[in-house]
Every structure is written in C-alpha cells, then in structure tokens.
Amino acid sequence: xxxxxxxxxxxxxxxxxVYATDYSCASVTGLYDPxxxxxxxxxxxxxxxxxxxxxxxxxxxxxRWFMSCxxxxxxxxxxxxxxxxxx
Numbered sequence: 001x002x003x004x005x006x007x008x009x010x011x012x013x014x015x016x017x018v019y020a021t022d023y024s025c026a027s028v029t030g031l032y033d034p035x036x037x038x039x040x041x042x043x044x045x046x047x048x049x050x051x052x053x054x055x056x057x058x059x060x061x062x063x064r065w066f067m068s069c070x071x072x073x074x075x076x077x078x079x080x081x082x083x084x085x086x087x
Contacts, residue, residue: 004021004025006021006022007019007025
C-alpha cells in the first residue's frame with residue numbers, strides 16, 4: 001500500500017487522511033507518466049503485457065534452439081557424460 005517511507009509517514013502523521021506520493025515513486029511502476037502528468041491508460045498496460053509475453057516466448061525458443069544444438073553436437077562427437085557418484 002505504501003510506496004516508501006515518506007508516504008507512510010505522511011499517512012500516519014495526518015491521521016490517515018492524506019495519502020500522497022511524489023512523481024518518481026509513482027512512475028517507477030510504469031503506470032504513471034511524469035512528463036504528461038497522467039496515469040497510463042489500460043491500452044498501454046495491455047501493450048506492455050503483450051510485449052513481455054513475446055519476450056518470454058522468444059527466450060524459450062532461443063533456449064530450446066541452444067539445447068538442440070548442444071544435444072546434436074554431443075551426438076556427433078559420441079561424447080557421453082557420466083554422473084559422478086558421491087560415496
């Protein structure tokens with residue numbers, strides 16, 4: 001609920017009547033634009049979520065590609081890896 005210590009102190013020192021924070025704390029969430037001094041619309045939030053999902057999908061595809069290359073290289077060289085047992 002509280003962005004930082006100054007918001008918490010203001011809330012309690014005013015008898016829980018004022019809840020305020022500065023621009024920098026609100027803009028860290030990405031939901032507030034300090035240059036236009038407005039809250040971000042739902043469409044921009046949806047766009048950001050879609051961008052994050054696309055980045056995750058590309059990351060997973062890249063990891064799968066690297067793993068397939070690693071497995072093919074191991075198969076070509078005939079290398080086998082034995083697990084070490086601790087006694």
